[in-house]
Amino acid sequence: MEKYWNIFISSFAGYANYLWNEILNPSWGNYFYWLLGLSLFFWLLEIILPWRQHQARIRQDFWLDGFYMFFNFFLFSLVGFNAISNIGVEAFNDFLALFGVRNLVAFEIQSWPVWAQLLTLFVVRDFIQWNVHRLLHRSEFLWRFHKLHHSVQQMGFAAHLRFHWGETIVYRTLEYIPLAMIGFGIQDFFLVHIFATAIGHFNHSNLNIKLGPLGYIFNNPQMHIWHHAKHMPRRYGANYGISLSLWDYLFGTAYMPSDGRDIELGFDEVEKYPKSFMEQQWHPFLEGQDADTTPAAPVEEPKKLENA
Numbered sequence: 407m408e409k410y411w412n413i414f415i416s417s418f419a420g421y422a423n424y425l426w427n428e429i430l431n432p433s434w435g436n437y438f439y440w441l442l443g444l445s446l447f448f449w450l451l452e453i454i455l456p457w458r459q460h461q462a463r464i465r466q467d468f469w470l471d472g473f474y475m476f477f478n479f480f481l482f483s484l485v486g487f488n489a490i491s492n493i494g495v496e497a498f499n500d501f502l503a504l505f506g507v508r509n510l511v512a513f514e515i516q517s518w519p520v521w522a523q524l525l526t527l528f529v530v531r532d533f534i535q536w537n538v539h540r541l542l543h544r545s546e547f548l549w550r551f552h553k554l555h556h557s558v559q560q561m562g563f564a565a566h567l568r569f570h571w572g573e574t575i576v577y578r579t580l581e582y583i584p585l586a587m588i589g590f591g592i593q594d595f596f597l598v599h600i601f602a603t604a605i606g607h608f609n610h611s612n613l614n615i616k617l618g619p620l621g622y623i624f625n626n627p628q629m630h631i632w633h634h635a636k637h638m639p640r641r642y643g644a645n646y647g648i649s650l651s652l653w654d655y656l657f658g659t660a661y662m663p664s665d666g667r668d669i670e671l672g673f674d675e676v677e678k679y680p681k682s683f684m685e686q687q688w689h690p691f692l693e694g695q696d697a698d699t700t701p702a703a704p705v706e707e708p709k710k711l712e713n714a
């Protein structure tokens with residue numbers, strides 16, 4: 407256990423240094439300035455080519471979502487890549503070693519050209535995320551966390567990264583094993599992550615840019631807005647695509663009955679959903695308790711693991 411704790415602590419310390427360096431040293435390989443640049447770019451486009459012209463340039467929850475953007479992208483998403491995935495990798499390798507498995511890599515992808523590696527990483531990861539996203543809608547427990555993303559009532563690029571940190575854990579954990587099996591390392595993620603962030607900003611943006619036939623491959627604002635519709639024809643929703651809309655067309659979960667520009671967004675009783683950041687952090691944990699109407703039974707102390 408101490409080993410994992412040390413990895414956790416040193417990952418955090420390493421991360422704090424890394425973050426500070428990122429802010430002080432703008433470069434092309436720098437997440438911080440990419441996120442800032444992409445956000446300004448899409449904001450400017452929203453001002454020039456708004457889809458909903460009456461929507462304020464600084465829409466409802468703009469600053470809250472802006473905060474989520476940096477919170478999730480830095481404080482959690484990358485710590486996810488660092489602290490959590492470092493522990494995950496170590497624990498998972500230890501687990502495999504119990505069965506005498508030393509190496510998980512099933513494909514020799516390192517011998518491929520770089521563009522083919524990146525393309526494969528992008529497509530495979532997006533397909534995994536499409537499946538995880540469906541799961542977030544189908545599992546009642548996970549939906550409590552994902553609801554935060556769906557509490558957006560006025561759409562704009564910054565809504566992209568409004569989600570609960572619990573989601574990051576689910577995504578990273580479920581992504582890791584298959585991606586590690588193909589032989590990808592964390593350093594491969596940079597370009598793919600930046601590209602995916604750009605598409606994510608785009609499909610949440612208030613932009614009147616139509617992709618034409620490319621819309622059958624890439625996610626876009628006209629399609630993703632229906633994913634946020636308050637009233638869906640199917641119980642678990644539609645248009646789960648993250649970067650690619652392709653999966654929804656292939657598996658019959660695409661839904662765009664009409665122009666979605668002015669549809670109502672959210673879910674039933676979205677008006678009652680907490681509005682502040684801190685309340686939103688706790689909400690998924692409290693919500694489950696509200697649902698339980700039977701008197702609470704005395705809870706047994708969980709047994710302590712011996713020096714685990």
Ligand SMILES: [Zn+2]
Pocket residue numbers: 539543552555556633
């Ligand atoms: Zn969703």
Ligand SMILES: [Zn+2]
Pocket residue numbers: 555566610630633634
């Ligand atoms: Zn969304």
